[in-house]
Amino acid sequence: MSSRTAPFSAFEWMIAWRYLRARRAEGGVSVMTWISVIGIALAVFALIATMAVRAGFRAEFVSTLLGANAHVTVYSSGQVDESGRMQRGFTDYAEIAGRIADVPGVIRAAPLIRGQVMATANGVNAGVEVHGTSAADLAGLPSVVDGADDIGDLSRFEEGIAIGSGISRDLNLAVGDRIRLISPDGVKTAFGTSPRVNAYEVVYVFTTGSPEIDRTRVYLPFAEAQSFFNREGRADEIEVMVDDPENVERFEMPLLQAGGPTAMIWSWRDGAGSFLRALTVEDNMMFILMSILVLIAAMNIISGLVMLVKNKGRDIGILRTMGLTEGSILRIFFLCGAVTGIIGTLVGIVLGCAFSIWFTPIFDFVNWAAGGGVWDPEVRPIYHLSAVLHWQDVAAAAGLALTLSFIVTIFPARRAARMNPVEALRYE
Incomplete structure (x- = not known):
């Protein structure tokens, strides 16, 4: 009968959800779950906000170049x-x-x-x-x-x-x-x-x-x-x-x-090409560095799941003796970690998008609280710093967080699935 059970059936979702809503006696597990959610959310928020500010700087720089300078200059040899x-x-x-x-x-x-x-x-x-x-x-x-x-x-x-x-x-x-x-x-x-x-x-x-x-x-x-x-x-x-x-x-x-x-041409990309290429390299490096934060946050999921598997050893033994396969056990604990990653990612997306949309008043407040001078136009080639939200950046941040969350979840879930029910129940 268990062989005919469809993957991610309703009972697997139900058990996973009950484990995530740990009771007061298992408060350590629920605390680790919340820490994992908050860690993923903050990492995704930081990644989206960073990419939006970088995109805003690039857009302001290009707009400044194109506003008063020729897009193309035609001159004679x-x-x-x-x-x-x-x-x-x-x-x-x-x-x-x-x-x-x-x-x-x-x-x-x-x-x-x-x-x-x-x-x-x-x-x-x-x-x-x-x-x-x-x-x-x-x-x-x-x-x-x-x-x-x-x-x-x-x-x-x-x-x-x-x-x-x-x-x-x-x-x-x-x-x-x-x-x-x-x-x-x-x-x-x-x-x-x-x-x-x-x-x-x-x-x-x-x-x-x-x-x-x-x-x-x-x-x-x-x-x-x-x-x-x-x-x-x-x-x-x-x-x-x-x-x-x-x-x-x-x-x-x-x-x-x-x-x-005798005509020759010089475009704005010829003049600013090296700077734009440097910005592109910096954007890529910034994405990689901020991705490390997402990876660190995702590692918290492993800690929470390892504690969950340890505390639920007796339950795993009982479920196995009732006929649940290793696959069902693996999917139950995989859902525990995946749901944590999904919730954290969604919260991070909301925070990152909100920060990017309201970046200007937030930056003005920070500038006021710091007494001014946070952005010095004499040092940088533009007067104002802004944030531009691109759906590609949001999708990249969400995809990275979900992928890492799913990958790190597999290892403790496999450990739970391979647990011997006899050993789990021996001292119960």
């Missing part, structure tokens, strides 16, 4: 002019920008002048990177024009200059003040090249979300930048935005064809 000098950039930049804008998936193609100069104001100097662009193209940068902390009037951009909030703070500048830009490559005279010094009114102060950009980036009107950097009739490069920057590789060949025979 150069060509020799009539005097035999190598000229870089595009003379037909408007035509090339138009062809690039017609490439499917391209949402913005803007000619750009780029140069590094010294900025000075109020007796303070700072090195800055100048981007020369038109007012219409500048308005196409969401992180520059849509910042909550932006001040000034962007409609007056052609009358002055737009600077980052970090430059404004370092040079003690406000909207309406004047800033001087000094370039060593200025006016060419018979005695050599003299530095060029121009003063501009600050008409707009932007905050992109990247401390590095906000402390180094200024925008000049395109025509003024051409004159300042001696680029009359040319553009240094074409700044391109696409609708799918995560898969920017698929735009490379169409952009090269649209850019012409």
Whole structure:
């Protein structure tokens, strides 16, 4: 009759559940069960929370990169002019920008002048990177024009200059003040090249979300930048935005064809690829390290089951003499450990998801309790830390916890199944 018993029958579940609800006389077993549940729950919670924070950091970093920087930069390898000098950039930049804008998936193609100069104001100097662009193209940068902390009037951009909030703070500048830009490559005279010094009114102060950009980036009107950097009739490069920057590789060949025979490209992944790869390696290592916590928590299940098997030796002997097979005994104690792992995993998932969803207010409270300064944007490339919950991370954490819980449960369950009923009842 026992041979016809289906695995995990109702009576096996009933016996396992009674063993998990240990009576007061067997309080040690129930305490170990609770310790196992809490250990698994905390380990799964820590794993999900860690992966969510790591994903949030990666998302914030990529968003910062894509917000104010070109997804793809199209530039020229150069060509020799009539005097035999190598000229870089595009003379037909408007035509090339138009062809690039017609490439499917391209949402913005803007000619750009780029140069590094010294900025000075109020007796303070700072090195800055100048981007020369038109007012219409500048308005196409969401992180520059849509910042909550932006001040000034962007409609007056052609009358002055737009600077980052970090430059404004370092040079003690406000909207309406004047800033001087000094370039060593200025006016060419018979005695050599003299530095060029121009003063501009600050008409707009932007905050992109990247401390590095906000402390180094200024925008000049395109025509003024051409004159300042001696680029009359040319553009240094074409700044391109696409609708799918995560898969920017698929735009490379169409952009090269649209850019012409001398065109070359540089994508945001080329600039940040090493950092992104480092983040991926750190994510994998973090998952492995946090998995060790799950393994340690799962080992508590073994302790609880070993105590349970020892305390239930008499019951095992009686059940065996009643006709239960080794398989039934194994499944009963396997269920005891598996249910513990399942409950702990479910509790950990709930805690981890709740922590990730409400991470911002929790982090703000911790920052307030610590007196501020928990996250320093001067050290890291983003202003704010966030958490992004991916179902793949939740599934990986749950799968790992359940797998380890089931595996470690097998060993004490097999010990119980192989217990000799005669030896178990000899001294009863």
